[in-house]
Amino acid sequence: MKFIELEAVNKRLNDQLLIDNVNLKIDQGEIVTFEGINGSGKTIILKAILGLIKIDGKISIDQQIINPKIKYPISVGILIERPSLFENMTAFQNLKLLARLQDNVNNNDITQLLTLLGLKENIHQKVKKFSLGMKQKVGIAQALLGRNQLIVLDEPTNALDKESIESLVKIIKDFNTNKTTFLVTSHDAQFLQKISTKHFRIENGGIHEKIS
Numbered sequence: 001m002k003f004i005e006l007e008a009v010n011k012r013l014n015d016q017l018l019i020d021n022v023n024l025k026i027d028q029g030e031i032v033t034f035e036g037i038n039g040s041g042k043t044i045i046l047k048a049i050l051g052l053i054k055i056d057g058k059i060s061i062d063q064q065i066i067n068p069k070i071k072y073p074i075s076v077g078i079l080i081e082r083p084s085l086f087e088n089m090t091a092f093q094n095l096k097l098l099a100r101l102q103d104n105v106n107n108n109d110i111t112q113l114l115t116l117l118g119l120k121e122n123i124h125q126k127v128k129k130f131s132l133g134m135k136q137k138v139g140i141a142q143a144l145l146g147r148n149q150l151i152v153l154d155e156p157t158n159a160l161d162k163e164s165i166e167s168l169v170k171i172i173k174d175f176n177t178n179k180t181t182f183l184v185t186s187h188d189a190q191f192l193q194k195i196s197t198k199h200f201r202i203e204n205g206g207i208h209e210k211i212s
């Protein structure tokens with residue numbers, strides 16, 4: 001059995017079919033990327049895999065069936081839509097809050113991660129003083145913290161400059177060496193091409209694998 005499996009997954013809201021009969025198999029350690037125009041259904045599919053919305057069909061992860069009513073079977077790092085940050089706290093404090101929920105993260109890990117993302121000089125500054133790109137980097141750090149088995153990054157390249165996108169490519173590849181599985185969306189096709197081991201195009205809620 002694969003690490004993540006979607007079988008005949010549908011999501012209908014009012015009269016709109018947001019996910020249209022999606023079947024998907026993902027191995028552990030893959031970097032799965034999703035491209036698609038605005039509103040095509042990238043975020044909805046990620047939310048379905050994370051058990052954040054009810055769907056018709058079956059989704060399993062690590063051999064356990066996902067159900068929004070029960071605890072998610074594995075630990076996950078998530079950046080979906082905008083990063084959720086406490087503006088009056090520093091970058092370090094924001095990550096420290098999250099670290100309290102994990103057993104394996106110490107202060108040094110937080111400092112290292114923020115440094116890796118180019119925020120060395122800003123670690124102890126309040127997030128309210130950050131630019132959009134800097135906030136995005138703190139959001140990415142939140143998702144990477146603790147090197148969870150699964151890391152979901154929805155549009156991580158939003159607001160990032162070219163150099164920061166290049167660093168992110170390296171960071172994702174480095175994290176991936178220990179079998180971390182990534183699910184990543186972006187409108188930056190070059191970025192996706194650089195990281196992906198499996199690439200999908202989403203169109204009107206349907207999914208097609210693109211073999212390069």
Ligand SMILES: Nc1ncnc2c1ncn2[C@@H]1O[C@H](COP(=O)(O)OP(=O)(O)OP(=O)(O)O)[C@@H](O)[C@H]1O
Pocket residue numbers: 013018036037038039040041042043044045
């Ligand atoms: N809560 C909601 N209620 C109703 N429709 C929704 C809701 N969330 C998303 N949708 C619809 O689902 C479709 C897919 O949305 P989704 O956010 O997955 O797109 P996306 O591919 O991530 O787009 P983008 O590139 O703009 O982030 C869109 O048509 C959107 O209008």
